[in-house]
Amino acid sequence: MMSDDVIYLDYNASTPCDPRVVEAMLPYLTCTFANPSSRHHRPGRDAFTALEEARSTVARFLGAKSVTEIVFTSGATEANNLALMGVAGAWGGRGRHIVTQVTEHPSVLEPLIHLRDIGWDVTEIGVDSDGRIRLDELSGALRDDTVLISLMLANNETGVLQPVAQAAELARERGALIHCDAAQAVGKLAVDVAALNIDLLTLSGHKFYAPKGIGALFMRRSRPPLRLPPLVRGGGHEYGLRSGTPNLPGAVALARALEIASGDLETEMGRLADLRDRLETEMVGELDDCSVNGSRVHRLPGTSNLSFSGIEGNALLASLPDLAVSTGSACTPAHSQASPVLLAMGVQPALAKASLRLSVGRFTTAEEVDRAAARIIEEVTRLRST
Template identity: 45%
Template sequence: MRIPVYMDSHATTPVDPKVLERMLPFFTQDFGNPASRQHQYGWVAETAVEGARASIAKQIGALAKDVVFTAGASEANNLYIKGIADGLRQQGNHIITLQTEHKSVLETCRTLEKRGCRVTYLGVDQDGFVRPEELRAAIAAETILVSIMYANNEIGTIQPMEAIGQICLEKNVLFHSDATQAVGKVPVNMALMQLDALSFSGHKFYAPKGIGALAFRSVKRKPKFAPLIEGGGQERGIRSGTLNVPGIVGLGAALEIAAGSMNEEAARLSGMRDRMLRSFESELGGVVLNGPRSARLPQNLNVSFLGVEDTTLMMSLKDIAVSTGSACSSVDPQPSHVLKALRIPEGRVHSALRFGLSRFTTDEEVDFVVKRVIEAVKQLRASSPAYRMLQETIHSSKEDVTP
């Protein structure tokens, strides 16, 4: 067992050795530029890129010609949301998104507000779900785009994508989703969900960092689109720049592997996750699950250990790589904007840890983490006079301790 035990898979995952193996020839032997149309090096690279594109498109319910490779989900989110705001300026200037989105969506929207767009940041319920009727009511004549994340990176909430897609279709607005935490973990089908665009990043599902994609469904409604990066006209002019061939091959391989083992992996990870939660609840008390019990990412566990400050707890868990709040999205030490959007008590926001299980997490590691967390929480609570006061609150207010 490697120490620290890695339980931060929402931030990133290691490259699967099987993915690496497929990538390696494209660093050395088959290093050509797919844009070199005059010789074999270019053709080999192009064939590999187009093979990966076709395979990715098939997995997500899109057409190969509608998959654009980017450096990751942040770029894909920026590219699509800014591109649509610019391209559809004549049609409207209103965008709808969620308060619990990743910063790469929220900050993009803030920039667009400065450029004259109106943005509605919808609230969520206590488990992080959008209320579809609230979305329907927020769509106005000048609404051009709804951008709602598929699954939340902190609390694992999986949004009712088909219901949202249906509303967007009825109201004739574009529907984009940041599916960074969902792709490779749960089934994602753009056609089924009436999605016009989807963003994701390879390093969340065992491909390398620095590669991701934006997928469109131009068969439905072809939006006018302004590119972020201009130059050699690669990716049909939507994203110029020499393609990251090894990364693209890795992205395709990682998605194939994930699709082939999705059900078993989800069952294994959610089983481990539920076992961790049960142990915390039975051994400690004053433990609250943040996010829903069902419609939740299988690898996600976000729990508040009431009466313990999250950063203090993390510091006493040096042999576990875990995170408080949203470590993957921000270098900002502010309390989690996602937990705040749930409108839960302050004490819950400041005592939350996020555990992220992965394909490589073992039962032995789960046992170790459970044991260490229980010891640390007991120790910190024992030395905290505030905890005794809190226990009285717990007894008198059931609402604080049950999710």
């Protein structure tokens, strides 16, 4: 879905707004538009009620125990920064050691680099050839002064899933907190914060058919309550964690998008997995030296990362103006360097530079998958012959 001449296969980078989401948010752009903080008049109270109803919906679908555990943000990048910098500010007196893994998203790795620069000790554990951490290595990295484990649920480039629930058990044993970047997982998988047993979770609406500019942080308020200092100070909004007039249309859209995604999750997961497998089968079957990167078992249903030997990924991208695909994370500038995620998995640099990320979504059809596979096969064959 995009236009008649471009096939969109970059759903991990962003998704279109579902028309039902647009319909839900429109009244809050034109009618119920008042500031939710202006509760001294009825329009403000109506807006506040809508905001809290959206918060309640998000809490319910994430399995949160209380609506106060949901903090609306501008997206997962802000939420990750709030979580990581907040833990550093609140828990620094207990220890100054954080454990993460090398294939995390830049919105996790960059704040951790900053913390390292100001005196924190950050341990980055490796991944195996499937892109998954080894729990024994994680356990061995934990220390008496470890205050946090930060571990993504699903990788943005490969779709590989990490054993977050098992990592949470290790965190509990050592008295550490656990933060999970779930931006690529929420809306695509069943995500329950209680089942995962985590303290902090971040999500981004535009990854599951809500608009850009809205996200959320789940922050545990029990066992005992987790309290963090804010990044943005001003009006004390979002329980004092995120000042600024709330994005009411965005919050309503986020809640509706999560509601829609949860409604037929199992069916959609199966459909996307079928499309992904169809795409991979066609290309691996037709092209020599075409390989799938990452676990074939523990991964998102709609994500495929493929390497094609003998070519450059950027050259392949340039030859496919009719396809919207990617060579890696959409959050890093376009360049010709090999993906750090693939390199960490042991993929050879030449192959890592010859990779494509293909991600299907709600509006992808089998006919589009077949056309895309044919075009990629055509261009890989041509590039190899030149």
